Amino acid sequence: MWSGIFLVAFGLFTAAELRSTTTHKLCDATSPYARKVRISLKAALGDNAYPWDDSEEFYFQATVAYGMRKFTNRSFSVDDVHICEETVRISFYFMVTGPENVSNPVPRIQVDEAIKMVRGRFNDAFSLDDSTLEFVGIKPTLPTVSEPPVTVWLIVFGIVIGLVLVAFIALMVTGHREKMKKGKVQEEDENEEIEDKTLKGTENGVYCTVLDSNDGLKNEAFCLDDDKLTQL
DSSP states (O other), X not given: OHHHHHHHHHHHHHHHHHHHXXXXXXXXXXXXXXXXXEEOHHHHHGGGOOOOOHHXXXXXXXXXXHHHHHHHOSOOOGGGEEEEEEETTTEEEEEEBOSSOTTSBOOHHHXXXXXXXXXXXXXXHHTOOTTTEEETTSOOOOOOOOOOSSOHHHXXXXXXXXXXHXXXXXXXXXXXXXXXXXXXXXXXXXXXXXHHHXXXXXXXXXXOOBOSSTTOOBOGGGSOOHHHHXXX
């Protein structure tokens, strides 16, 4: 019994040592499977910068494992994400091994695609952005261009129609004012003409009826001559 327990413990220890040795050989600056990360907490958060410790590293590994799960539909865990060559200025390398076999590293191109897929989740998780959480060799993600709810041509069409309506209303108002002005002038002219005709029918204070004819003849029987009025 004790020998069986000893063999199991020895096997677990050997597997852990093999796993550590394998990942140590594959996770370094020269490895084709490793990707470098630079983090600038002070530049991003200033006095509110939090310390980078083992818990933050675990959070990073968990986020990478989440991205690998989403991208590959395989059951990656934090144990499959390995961090190495850490520096005080918060830079390190990481690599990913297969969940089924620790000696089978995941190609870096697949890891890069998984990182791109969940890039926003990384930034949100650590309150950083593409410039302060830098995956060296992976291009920053471009911001999504928001499309307006209404197409541009429809907006332009609405503006043109609005301008046409404003111009039409302005023309109508101007035309109405001109018409009213002309009507007023015409009415004044007619009043002056009537007044002129009235004055023409009055001589020396005596009203003379003007006959309705084109020659403008007057009924002399009711009009007094200037000489007669003078003699009187």
